[in-house]
Amino acid sequence: xxxxxxxxxxxxxxxxxxxxxxxxxxxxxxxxxxxxxxxxxxxxxxxxxxxxxxxxxxxxxxxx
Amino acid sequence: xxxxxxxxxxxxxxxxxxxxxxxxxxxxxxxxxxxxxxxxxxxxxxxxxxxxxxxxxxxxxxxxxxxxxxxxxxxxxxxxxxxxxxxxxxxxxxxxxxxxxxxxxxxxxxxxxxxxxxxxxxxxxxxxxxxxxxxxxxxxxxxxxxxxxxxxxxxxxxxxxxxxxxxxxxxxxxxxxxxxxxxxxxxxxxxxxxxxxxxxxxxxxxxxxxxxxxxxxxxxxxxxxxxxxxxxxxxxxxxxxxxxxxxxxxxxxxxxxxxxxxxxxxxxxxxxxxxxxxxxxxxxxxxxxxxxxxxx
Numbered sequence: 001x002x003x004x005x006x007x008x009x010x011x012x013x014x015x016x017x018x019x020x021x022x023x024x025x026x027x028x029x030x031x032x033x034x035x036x037x038x039x040x041x042x043x044x045x046x047x048x049x050x051x052x053x054x055x056x057x058x059x060x061x062x063x064x
Numbered sequence: 065x066x067x068x069x070x071x072x073x074x075x076x077x078x079x080x081x082x083x084x085x086x087x088x089x090x091x092x093x094x095x096x097x098x099x100x101x102x103x104x105x106x107x108x109x110x111x112x113x114x115x116x117x118x119x120x121x122x123x124x125x126x127x128x129x130x131x132x133x134x135x136x137x138x139x140x141x142x143x144x145x146x147x148x149x150x151x152x153x154x155x156x157x158x159x160x161x162x163x164x165x166x167x168x169x170x171x172x173x174x175x176x177x178x179x180x181x182x183x184x185x186x187x188x189x190x191x192x193x194x195x196x197x198x199x200x201x202x203x204x205x206x207x208x209x210x211x212x213x214x215x216x217x218x219x220x221x222x223x224x225x226x227x228x229x230x231x232x233x234x235x236x237x238x239x240x241x242x243x244x245x246x247x248x249x250x251x252x253x254x255x256x257x258x259x260x261x262x263x264x265x266x267x268x269x270x271x272x273x274x275x276x277x278x279x280x281x282x283x284x285x286x287x288x289x290x291x292x293x294x295x296x297x298x299x300x301x302x303x304x305x306x307x308x309x310x311x312x313x314x315x316x317x318x319x320x321x322x323x324x325x326x327x328x329x330x331x332x333x334x335x336x337x338x339x340x341x342x343x344x345x346x347x348x349x350x351x352x353x354x355x356x357x358x359x360x
Contacts (some may be wrong), residue, residue, distance in 0.1 A: 037250055044250075048301035049248030053236035059249050064303065 068120035075189030079112025080205035082184040111178040115185030132247040167280025221337025223273035229263035243319035262271040266318040274316040277345025282345040283309040295325030
């Protein structure tokens with residue numbers, strides 16, 4: 001039986017540091033949208049999560 | 065040959081035949097594990113022997129033998145545990161799980177089949193013992209047909225209408241018609257979904273059906289059956305394209321979304337119609353007085 005975290009934000013990728021506060025997970029700052037998408041994709045694949053878009057320039061990777 | 069020997073022999077054969085016929089019915093519900101087949105045929109043979117021996121034992125009369133037969137019948141409860149355990153073990157390594165309700169349903173069916181085999185063997189040997197051996201040609205086929213009837217439950221196609229739905233995005237929200245499925249972040253994933261995703265709407269025909277489809281176990285069964293036939297583009301650590309069934313909370317119908325290896329919406333709808341309605345999830349609102357009152 002494998003155990004792991006689910007329904008948990010593993011990482012936040014943002015273009016605007018003012019939009020995210022607090023901790024609990026690492027926050028990555030991207031320079032532009034292209035970099036943001038690339039970083040999110042890599043993080044999602046490595047962490048086994050799914051990329052979600054808050055539609056305000058903040059992406060986060062969540063494990064379901 | 066003595067009359068009781070003929071009765072036992074014919075009872076065993078018809079019971080075993082019954083198990084064999086029902087095993088073939090399993091094909092779609094349960095992937096064919098060759099060794100599983102053998103196990104169930106062997107147990108079916110034992111069940112058939114139990115049923116067939118009962119009539120001569122009562123007729124003799126040998127009540128000790130009958131008592132032992134009843135004790136032996138208890139063994140078949142183990143079959144349910146055996147199936148449940150096997151399927152639960154397999155569940156751990158599945159990308160798209162079957163779900164506990166489906167497993168429980170399969171396990172129960174496997175147990176019940178053996179009781180039907182006992183019944184078939186018992187009545188066949190009774191007919192042969194009480195009448196003449198040629199009666200097997202009438203009794204056995206009828207009993208096998210009855211077993212088949214008793215074992216076939218209803219399907220999603222009986223309780224709901226399945227229609228094609230349109231997959232589209234509202235910003236980052238993936239929708240099938242007006243039902244929200246999930247939030248998809250990456251533009252390239254959205255493009256892939258728009259190219260290859262297929263959506264289907266499952267509309268319940270009445271309140272009972274709505275409650276059945278409301279159950280997550282039933283939805284998992286639908287997803288599992290679809291994926292086991294059409295395939296999926298989900299992989300380990302790549303769960304963006306997870307097939308999902310979500311409810312329209314106001315109206316109670318389901319939206320089903322999948323990115324399949326064989327994106328053929330016509331067959332997808334046929335597969336969904338053929339998914340069994342699990343007995344553990346079956347809605348019974350209309351059987352109650354207030355349920356019927358509230359339904360209109």
